[in-house]
Amino acid sequence: MALAGLFITACVAAWLGFSRARRLRAAQHLHSLPSYHGAYAFLWALVPALLLLSAYSMVEPRLVDQAVLATPQGRALPAFDMQRQSILSEAREIARGDREQGFNSESAALAPAIRSAELRYGLIGAAVAMLVAFAGAAFALRRSAAEFRARAGVERWLTILLVTASLIATLTTLGILLSLLFESLRFFRLYPATDFLFGIEWSPQTAIRADQAGSSGAFGSVPLMWGTFFIGAIIAMVVAVPLGLMSAIYLTQYAHPKLRSWLKPTLEILAGVPTVVYGYFAALTVAPVVRDFGLKLGITSASSESALAAGSVMGIMIIPFISSMADDSIAAVPQSMRDGSLAMGATKSETIRKVLIPAALPGVIGGVLLAISRAIGETMIVVMAAGLAANLTANPFASVTTVTAQIVQLLTGDQEFDSAKTLAAFALGLALFIITLVLNLIALQVVRKYREQYE
Amino acid sequence: MSSAAPLGAASRWTDEAMQRRVRRRYRSERTFRLVGLAAVGVSVLFLAFLLVTMASKGLGGFVRYEAALPIDFAKTDLFLDPATLRGPDADQLVASADLETAISQAATAAYGPSGATMFGDGAVTDLTRKIVDDPDMLTRPSSLWLPLSSDLDIAAKSDGAASDEKVVAMLRSRSALKMSINTQFLTASDSTDPSSVGVWGALKGSFLTILVTMFLAFPIGVLAAVYLEEFAPRNRWTDAIEVSINNLAAVPSIIFGLLGLAVFLNVMNLPRSAPLVGGMTLALMTMPVIVIAGRNAIKSVPPSIRDAALGVGASKMQVTFHHVLPLALPGILTGTIIGMARALGETAPLLMIGMRAFIAAPPGGITAPATVLPVQIFLWSDEVDRGFVEKTSAAIIVLLLFMLLMNGLAIYLRNRFERRW
Numbered sequence: 001m002a003l004a005g006l007f008i009t010a011c012v013a014a015w016l017g018f019s020r021a022r023r024l025r026a027a028q029h030l031h032s033l034p035s036y037h038g039a040y041a042f043l044w045a046l047v048p049a050l051l052l053l054s055a056y057s058m059v060e061p062r063l064v065d066q067a068v069l070a071t072p073q074g075r076a077l078p079a080f081d082m083q084r085q086s087i088l089s090e091a092r093e094i095a096r097g098d099r100e101q102g103f104n105s106e107s108a109a110l111a112p113a114i115r116s117a118e119l120r121y122g123l124i125g126a127a128v129a130m131l132v133a134f135a136g137a138a139f140a141l142r143r144s145a146a147e148f149r150a151r152a153g154v155e156r157w158l159t160i161l162l163v164t165a166s167l168i169a170t171l172t173t174l175g176i177l178l179s180l181l182f183e184s185l186r187f188f189r190l191y192p193a194t195d196f197l198f199g200i201e202w203s204p205q206t207a208i209r210a211d212q213a214g215s216s217g218a219f220g221s222v223p224l225m226w227g228t229f230f231i232g233a234i235i236a237m238v239v240a241v242p243l244g245l246m247s248a249i250y251l252t253q254y255a256h257p258k259l260r261s262w263l264k265p266t267l268e269i270l271a272g273v274p275t276v277v278y279g280y281f282a283a284l285t286v287a288p289v290v291r292d293f294g295l296k297l298g299i300t301s302a303s304s305e306s307a308l309a310a311g312s313v314m315g316i317m318i319i320p321f322i323s324s325m326a327d328d329s330i331a332a333v334p335q336s337m338r339d340g341s342l343a344m345g346a347t348k349s350e351t352i353r354k355v356l357i358p359a360a361l362p363g364v365i366g367g368v369l370l371a372i373s374r375a376i377g378e379t380m381i382v383v384m385a386a387g388l389a390a391n392l393t394a395n396p397f398a399s400v401t402t403v404t405a406q407i408v409q410l411l412t413g414d415q416e417f418d419s420a421k422t423l424a425a426f427a428l429g430l431a432l433f434i435i436t437l438v439l440n441l442i443a444l445q446v447v448r449k450y451r452e453q454y455e
Numbered sequence: 456m457s458s459a460a461p462l463g464a465a466s467r468w469t470d471e472a473m474q475r476r477v478r479r480r481y482r483s484e485r486t487f488r489l490v491g492l493a494a495v496g497v498s499v500l501f502l503a504f505l506l507v508t509m510a511s512k513g514l515g516g517f518v519r520y521e522a523a524l525p526i527d528f529a530k531t532d533l534f535l536d537p538a539t540l541r542g543p544d545a546d547q548l549v550a551s552a553d554l555e556t557a558i559s560q561a562a563t564a565a566y567g568p569s570g571a572t573m574f575g576d577g578a579v580t581d582l583t584r585k586i587v588d589d590p591d592m593l594t595r596p597s598s599l600w601l602p603l604s605s606d607l608d609i610a611a612k613s614d615g616a617a618s619d620e621k622v623v624a625m626l627r628s629r630s631a632l633k634m635s636i637n638t639q640f641l642t643a644s645d646s647t648d649p650s651s652v653g654v655w656g657a658l659k660g661s662f663l664t665i666l667v668t669m670f671l672a673f674p675i676g677v678l679a680a681v682y683l684e685e686f687a688p689r690n691r692w693t694d695a696i697e698v699s700i701n702n703l704a705a706v707p708s709i710i711f712g713l714l715g716l717a718v719f720l721n722v723m724n725l726p727r728s729a730p731l732v733g734g735m736t737l738a739l740m741t742m743p744v745i746v747i748a749g750r751n752a753i754k755s756v757p758p759s760i761r762d763a764a765l766g767v768g769a770s771k772m773q774v775t776f777h778h779v780l781p782l783a784l785p786g787i788l789t790g791t792i793i794g795m796a797r798a799l800g801e802t803a804p805l806l807m808i809g810m811r812a813f814i815a816a817p818p819g820g821i822t823a824p825a826t827v828l829p830v831q832i833f834l835w836s837d838e839v840d841r842g843f844v845e846k847t848s849a850a851i852i853v854l855l856l857f858m859l860l861m862n863g864l865a866i867y868l869r870n871r872f873e874r875r876w
Contacts, residue, residue: 155772162686165678166696169746172739173699176710179717243494250491263495265866270502272862274800276829277851280836281505284844319498347480349487370705377707379803384836404709408806411716429713433706440705 002126010046013137017041032150040150043157044140049133056125067117073109183426190420202390223390227400231311232375239315244322271320279384282313294397305387308396329363362450369443373436379404516849519602520611523631526561527596533557540590549583575604577650605650605842649842656817660825667734672741680749704743711740712807727809728824737798748790752783785872789865796861802829
């Protein structure tokens with residue numbers, strides 16, 4: 001309602017500004033086009049009022065609550081905070097007509113009070129916003145004159161918009177950091193940080209009864225870190241680095257351009273397949289094969305949820321990434337080095353192995369680091385194929401678990417938000433965020449250094 | 456190189472040792488080349504294997520077996536008056552009637568005791584629709600084709616339990632079995648019975664979520680790219696913005712889920728499981744991708760365009776919005792579509808904000824509880840019922856088709872509109 005009113009006001013203001021400028025143009029030369037005068041009035045009428053309305057909409061529920069609690073029915077509510085809140089939220093739903101009646105008998109009596117308070121404060125907010133809109137429109141319209149620089153005014157508004165848009169990225173980073181830090185600190189108040197960082201036992205199941213076995217809940221993250229590293233940085237890279245590097249070499253150095261123009265997009269499809277598909281494939285098709293293979297080798301502990309199945313499928317997923325990073329760094333090696341080697345009589349493969357790859361090595365290593373950071377943060381494959389047992393083992397046929405798989409596990413149960421279990425997920429998230437951030441920063445630094453070397 | 460000539464000795468091309476060396480070097484050249492080809496081959500073969508596996512497992516999900524069922528409603532316990540079914544709430548009336556018992560009674564009458572469990576939830580849904588369409592059916596005996604239960608469906612398609620195989624063989628011998636397109640799979644929502652599940656609810660959820668993502672991420676991303684590329688002064692603040700955008704692009708997607716959970720759900724109290732929150736979370740994830748693609752596209756517009764526009768008296772803002780941005784738009788759109796395709800396939804952040812609930816009806820709006828296609832695939836993959844294997848793979852086919860469509864669109868846009876300056 002208020003929004004539509006604001007919008008209409010702004011449109012009327014725009015029309016007034018536009019037509020007034022057009023009349024002015026008949027008599028004298030204008031600095032700005034009439035459309036800019038219109039836009040100027042539109043923005044002044046709309047933006048301040050909108051900002052005010054959105055700020056008010058955050059305070060409004062609190063005002064309504066206060067007003068309702070001041071009524072006789074509100075004062076009769078239990079003093080206990082959580083119970084009062086639940087009654088209030090029920091009454092709010094009844095007032096909106098979302099439900100017929102609540103579990104608490106008091107809520108129905110509160111509904112009329114809430115409805116009237118909401119109406120009152122809604123009207124106040126709308127009236128104030130409209131007043132601001134009128135004031136803004138009047139201010140803009142009063143300024144319109146032949147020599148008035150309406151275009152500069154509109155562009156100032158646009159600049160503000162642009163800056164705000166680019167600030168959102170920074171705010172997101174800040175939001176991630178703050179929310180992770182905040183929840184992690186709450187976790188570390190319940191569970192010592194040193195135990196979290198160096199403990200080697202992970203069993204987050206806090207039992208309901210105190211005398212049950214393992215009731216304490218252990219949050220030692222070492223097994224998770226090892227599992228993450230084992231799957232993402234060892235197994236996946238053993239698969240992805242040779243295949244990705246050799247693919248890049250073949251595609252850039254040997255393949256016929258026509259073949260290359262087909263093979264490269266085909267490889268890139270691998271990167272575009274959703275991870276949940278890889279996860280399903282790993283769990284359904286790869287895992288049984290890996291387990292049977294392990295049993296045939298005589299490894300009795302071979303599990304159907306193995307690190308090898310998850311890691312190898314993840315490695316396949318990473319191939320296009322490594323390949324394109326290697327491609328870039330090989331292409332950055334100066335042609336003169338290649339020509340020099342070939343002129344000395346080296347074959348193509350000798351040139352690649354002894355000149356190109358050593359020269360491109362920093363770039364390739366940077367690419368591998370980026371790939372590791374991506375593999376570490378990968379979630380669905382490990383959730384579906386790697387299992388949940390926190391084992392500290394180097395046996396690729398055994399089940400290990402990772403940070404991401406545990407975050408999903410901890411947060412998808414029915415848990416109240418304040419338990420150590422859910423807060424532990426945020427501590428794991430913080431660790432994951434820091435690790436990937438550091439890996440990325442190192443990788444970008446390596447790649448940049450290497451680029452400078454040849455420029 | 457044990458056979459290398461001693462240092463200083465003249466090496467001649469006609470020497471036997473030299474010839475051997477050259478041959479060996481050429482051999483290793485060929486091997487190297489073959490290893491490279493093999494590496495590419497392994498990746499391509501894996502992709503082919505993945506696609507073929509999904510297709511062979513999933514294509515069955517788009518068809519179903521139906522059996523003929525002679526049914527006379529007068530002989531069953533069903534009580535429904537055709538006259539009342541012409542009113543507006545016919546749907547509810549039929550839904551509240553016990554069709555399941557009626558079907559199993561009719562099937563027992565036709566096929567003996569094994570008929571009692573021959574039809575599943577899918578048959579009930581089908582019959583409900585048939586009765587609503589034609590209430591007069593209730594008054595006369597008729598023969599209907601209804602979908603088999605999930606176990607029998609598997610037995611008819613591949614192999615099932617011995618008892619199920621026997622029932623299928625019996626139906627075949629009476630020629631009371633036929634295969635038909637499973638329209639329910641594309642029009643229904645989640646269900647506990649694999650014979651009546653569908654992807655429509657999840658598809659609609661995905662669609663709404665992506666819509667929210669696009670409405671948020673595209674304008675903000677493009678404006679941020681314009682600012683950073685065209686207006687931003689080089690100082691500490693813009694450097695901070697740039698670094699944070701580049702880092703956001705590499706942050707694991709699950710972290711965005713944690714952010715959504717902590718900020719959108721716990722601080723702002725937005726509804727759980729809603730496409731609105733899912734879209735907002737994915738928008739934060741997609742925005743850096745759009746900003747980076749947008750900056751590259753804007754950067755590739757040659758400065759001569761800007762100079763010409765400035766030369767005829769356009770302001771900086773007019774140059775950007777009237778000339779640079781339209782020319783950069785195809786590149787920006789390509790990047791946006793690729794980012795949207797990635798958001799469409801994303802699962803982990805949506806699990807964090809509770810979009811994994813069992814939801815049996817398509818969402819009514821962006822604040823209604825919903826699930827999305829990748830999450831639906833994840834949920835079905837956890838089901839123990841064998842009928843879900845086929846449905847999961849079929850849902851994956853649908854998801855892959857959408858990804859292919861979006862990426863194809865991006866490639867088309869790039870080839871059709873992108874200019875090389």
